[in-house]
Amino acid sequence: MNQAHTLSSSRPQQIPDNKASVNKASANIDSSPLKDIKPGARRFCVAPMLDRTDRFCRYFFRQISREAFLYTEMITTGAILHGDQDRHLSFDEAEHPVAVQLGGSNPEDLARSARIAENYGYAEVNLNCGCPSDRVQAGRFGACMMLEPNLVADGVKAMRDAVSVPVTVKCRIGVDDSEHYDFVRDFIGTVTDAGCDTFIIHARKAWLKGLSPKQNREVPPLDYPLVYRLKQDFPELEIIINGGINTLAQASEHLQHVDGVMLGREACQNPWILADVDKLFYSTQQDTPNTQVALTRDAVVAAMLSYAEAELSRGARLQHIVRPMLNLYQGQPNGRRFRRYLSENAHKPDAGVAVLAAALETIQPTTISAEA
Numbered sequence: 001m002n003q004a005h006t007l008s009s010s011r012p013q014q015i016p017d018n019k020a021s022v023n024k025a026s027a028n029i030d031s032s033p034l035k036d037i038k039p040g041a042r043r044f045c046v047a048p049m050l051d052r053t054d055r056f057c058r059y060f061f062r063q064i065s066r067e068a069f070l071y072t073e074m075i076t077t078g079a080i081l082h083g084d085q086d087r088h089l090s091f092d093e094a095e096h097p098v099a100v101q102l103g104g105s106n107p108e109d110l111a112r113s114a115r116i117a118e119n120y121g122y123a124e125v126n127l128n129c130g131c132p133s134d135r136v137q138a139g140r141f142g143a144c145m146m147l148e149p150n151l152v153a154d155g156v157k158a159m160r161d162a163v164s165v166p167v168t169v170k171c172r173i174g175v176d177d178s179e180h181y182d183f184v185r186d187f188i189g190t191v192t193d194a195g196c197d198t199f200i201i202h203a204r205k206a207w208l209k210g211l212s213p214k215q216n217r218e219v220p221p222l223d224y225p226l227v228y229r230l231k232q233d234f235p236e237l238e239i240i241i242n243g244g245i246n247t248l249a250q251a252s253e254h255l256q257h258v259d260g261v262m263l264g265r266e267a268c269q270n271p272w273i274l275a276d277v278d279k280l281f282y283s284t285q286q287d288t289p290n291t292q293v294a295l296t297r298d299a300v301v302a303a304m305l306s307y308a309e310a311e312l313s314r315g316a317r318l319q320h321i322v323r324p325m326l327n328l329y330q331g332q333p334n335g336r337r338f339r340r341y342l343s344e345n346a347h348k349p350d351a352g353v354a355v356l357a358a359a360l361e362t363i364q365p366t367t368i369s370a371e372a
Helices: 055-064 077-082 085-089 107-120 134-138 142-147 149-162 181-193 224-233 248-254 271-282 297-313 318-325 335-345 353-361 365-370
Strands: 044-046 069-076 098-103 125-129 167-172 198-202 238-242 260-263
Touching: 044 271, 055 069, 055 271, 055 297, 055 318, 069 077, 077 085, 077 098, 077 107, 085 107, 098 107, 107 125, 107 149, 125 142, 125 149, 142 149, 142 167, 142 181, 149 167, 149 181, 167 181, 181 198, 181 224, 198 224, 224 238, 248 260, 248 271, 297 318, 297 353, 318 353, 335 353
Parallel strands: 044 069, 044 260, 069 098, 098 125, 125 167, 167 198, 198 238, 238 260
Antiparallel strands: none
C-alpha cells in the first residue's frame, strides 16, 4: 500500500474563461497514464457522497483498496466556475482512479466545468441525475433532470465535445409516478444517443416531494431486476448498479447480471470492507508497491500519519483528515477506544499527528499483529 504521501496535489493547467476553453483541439490536455481507465475498472465503485467522499476520505480509502473506483462528492458547476477551484477539485494523485461528479443542467456550464476538472486530472466526469434534495431541485439538476432527458443529452454531448475522458451519468430508475420501465428505458436511450455509454443506476425511484434525501435512500423499494433488464436491453452499455448493497457477497451476486456495483454508506460505516475488493473483483495481488508491507489496519494508519503531516503543514485540520478513519477498527478489540480518542481530541485547535499516533496506541499490539 501507499505508505508515503505524494506532496504534489493535482493542479490544472491555466485555461481561459471563455467558450474556447472547452475546445479539445485547442487544449493542451495532460495525457498522464494515471487518467487512463482500464477495462473493468468500474467493477467496484465507491459512491459519491455529499460531505463524505472528500479528498481526505478518498486518500484513506485508497490505502485499503488500490483498485476500487472512487468518486468525488457532487460539485456544482457554480462552485467550479465561480468558487475556489483548488478547494473543490485538488486531489492527490494516489487517489486514482478517481472521477469527478458534477451537478448542473446548463450544457455550456457543464462543458466548461468538465474541461476544468479534466485539467485537474480526473479520469472521468459523471453527471448527477439522481439527487432528490430540494436545494438541488431548485437549481434544476439532480433527479429532476430525468424528467428532461433531452436536456441531459445536451449536457452529455457538450461535455463529450469538451473533454477526452469518459462522460457518465448516475440516475435513478424513476421519478415520482414515472417509475415504469419504459420511462427509464427511454431516458437511457436518449442519453445514449448523445454519446454516454456508462450509466450508474440507483435501483430506487426518487420522490421529489415529501421525502428527505436520507428517506429517498431507504423508503422507495429496491428493484434490482429492473436494472438487470436494462443491461439485457442495452448489452453494449456499461451498467453499474447502486442502492442497498452492504456486503461483498451481494456485490458478487449483482455482478452476475451487470458490469459493476457501487457501494455507498457502508464504505464509511465499515471501511475495512474494502480490504478484500482487489482480491475478489480485480484478481490483483498486493504485490506493488511496498510488497513487504502487509495490508493491516495499523499499516493504513501509518500511511495516514505521513499524509496527515503533509496536509497539516498546508493548513488542513486534523478532524477533517481523520473523520473517515473513525470506524477503521469497527468490530475489533478496542475499536471504540480508537474512535472515541479521535472524536474527543482531533477537533482541538492544536491537534497534530501526535493525536493520531496516540489513537493507534489505544489498540492493543496483539490485535494489530494478528491482522492479515
